[in-house]
Amino acid sequence: MTGPFTIRDFTRAHGAYIARFAAQSRKSLERLDVSPISETEKHLRFRLEFPEDPVIVDVWSKEDPAAEQAFNRELTCARLLQGSALTASLLGHSQEKCLMLRGDVQGTPLNSVLSQDNVVAMSSSLGSWFQRFHQKMPQKEADMTWFSYLKNYPGLFEPEEYEREKAFLERLKIGAVSIARNDRIRGFLVSDRKTICAPGFQRAGYKPIGWDLLLATRDLVRQFPGQTDDIIAALLAGWGAKVPGLNPEDFIRLAKLFCVATVFRAYTPSAPLLRRYADAFNASREKGQGKITTVLSVPYKSDLQQDVQPQDVEAFRRHLQLVTTERGDMDRQITEDEIRNTDNPVPVLAAIGEYPKAWGNYAAIF
Structure with missing residues (x-):
C-alpha cells in the first residue's frame, strides 16, 4: 500500500476484500461498520461490527521491516495457540497484506x-x-x-x-x-x-x-x-x-x-521529569541536607490523592529496607525521620537519606 497508512485509507483501499474475507466466518452484510481501536505508523487495529460476533482486524505496514517482523511473530503465536483459549481465535490472515483477522474477546x-x-x-x-x-x-x-x-x-x-x-x-x-x-x-x-x-x-x-x-x-x-x-x-x-x-x-x-x-527508574538526564524533581528538592533543601543525585520513582495506579494508611507506610518501609539489603548495604537501617511527610496525601517528595557514597543521595517519589 502506498500513501498514508491509516485505518481510513486502508479500509477505503481494501474494504471490499476485508469484508469478503471476514464474511467467510460470519454472515455477510450489505453494510459493515468499522470502529477504530488503535492506529500508529506501523500498526492498525480496528473492529468490524458484525452484529453478534465482531471481528478484530490487525494490519502491519509492509513498508517497515520491523512491522513485518512483528506481524510474523504475531501470526506464529496465533497459529500455535489456536483453540487454546489463551488468546483470541485466528479467523484468517493474509501474508501479502500483513493482515490478521481474529475473534473479539470481551473483557x-x-x-x-x-x-x-x-x-x-x-x-x-x-x-x-x-x-x-x-x-x-x-x-x-x-x-x-x-x-x-x-x-x-x-x-x-x-x-x-x-x-x-x-x-x-x-x-x-x-x-x-x-x-x-x-x-x-x-x-x-x-x-x-x-x-x-x-x-x-x-x-x-x-x-x-x-x-x-x-x-x-x-x-x-x-x-x-x-x-x-x-x-x-x-x-x-x-x-x-x-x-x-x-x-x-x-x-x-x-x-x-x-x-x-x-x-525503580533512576534519575538520569534522559528522565527530564525525575530531573525536575531532583532540581526542585535540591533548590529547597534545608541546611545540612545532602544534595540529591538520584531519584527513584515508585509508580502508583492513579493520580488520585489518598490518605496514606499506617500499614502502607510500614509495607513501604520494609520494601525500602529490602532494597537496601539486596543492594549490599547490610547494616543500613532506615529511621523514621528519613521517611518525611508520610501523614500527607500522596504524592510527596521524600529524602530517604544518605546511602553508600557510590549511590550518592537518593530521593523517592511516593
Missing part, C-alpha cells in the same frame, strides 16, 4: 482490575497462563548461564552488582530457550468468564524459560512493592512446575535481583 484490561486485595490471586492466574503458553511454544537447546545472558542487557545491573552476584548467576544454567511473550502484562484482558487472555504477541521471541515470569514479577511489584514475596510465590504456584534450570529458591532470588534492577 477488562488486567491493570484496571488489579488491586492490593486480588494481586496474589491474579499473580497465580498469570503464572498458570504463562505455563500453558510455554507448553504450546517450541524450544531450542542452549548452552549459557543467567550471568552471560543478563550481560546482554547493558545497564541492567551496576558493574559491582554483576561481580557480587557472578557466582550465583553463573551457577544458574540455561539449557534451553523457548518462545516467550516478552511483553508487559498491561495488554492482558480479564474476560467476562474471569479467564485471562493475551491480545497480542508482537514482541515474542526466544528467551530463557521463565523470562515471562520475571517480566510479570517486575510489572506487578512496580504496583505493589509491599507484596513482593507473595507475588513471586503466587507466580511460581500458578506455573505449577519447576522452571527448568532453577529450583524455587534460586528463582525467588533471581526474581528479586531482577526487581531491584528494573522496578
Whole structure:
C-alpha cells in the first residue's frame, strides 16, 4: 500500500476484500461498520461490527521491516495457540497484506482490575497462563548461564552488582530457550468468564524459560512493592512446575535481583521529569541536607490523592529496607525521620537519606 497508512485509507483501499474475507466466518452484510481501536505508523487495529460476533482486524505496514517482523511473530503465536483459549481465535490472515483477522474477546484490561486485595490471586492466574503458553511454544537447546545472558542487557545491573552476584548467576544454567511473550502484562484482558487472555504477541521471541515470569514479577511489584514475596510465590504456584534450570529458591532470588534492577527508574538526564524533581528538592533543601543525585520513582495506579494508611507506610518501609539489603548495604537501617511527610496525601517528595557514597543521595517519589 502506498500513501498514508491509516485505518481510513486502508479500509477505503481494501474494504471490499476485508469484508469478503471476514464474511467467510460470519454472515455477510450489505453494510459493515468499522470502529477504530488503535492506529500508529506501523500498526492498525480496528473492529468490524458484525452484529453478534465482531471481528478484530490487525494490519502491519509492509513498508517497515520491523512491522513485518512483528506481524510474523504475531501470526506464529496465533497459529500455535489456536483453540487454546489463551488468546483470541485466528479467523484468517493474509501474508501479502500483513493482515490478521481474529475473534473479539470481551473483557477488562488486567491493570484496571488489579488491586492490593486480588494481586496474589491474579499473580497465580498469570503464572498458570504463562505455563500453558510455554507448553504450546517450541524450544531450542542452549548452552549459557543467567550471568552471560543478563550481560546482554547493558545497564541492567551496576558493574559491582554483576561481580557480587557472578557466582550465583553463573551457577544458574540455561539449557534451553523457548518462545516467550516478552511483553508487559498491561495488554492482558480479564474476560467476562474471569479467564485471562493475551491480545497480542508482537514482541515474542526466544528467551530463557521463565523470562515471562520475571517480566510479570517486575510489572506487578512496580504496583505493589509491599507484596513482593507473595507475588513471586503466587507466580511460581500458578506455573505449577519447576522452571527448568532453577529450583524455587534460586528463582525467588533471581526474581528479586531482577526487581531491584528494573522496578525503580533512576534519575538520569534522559528522565527530564525525575530531573525536575531532583532540581526542585535540591533548590529547597534545608541546611545540612545532602544534595540529591538520584531519584527513584515508585509508580502508583492513579493520580488520585489518598490518605496514606499506617500499614502502607510500614509495607513501604520494609520494601525500602529490602532494597537496601539486596543492594549490599547490610547494616543500613532506615529511621523514621528519613521517611518525611508520610501523614500527607500522596504524592510527596521524600529524602530517604544518605546511602553508600557510590549511590550518592537518593530521593523517592511516593
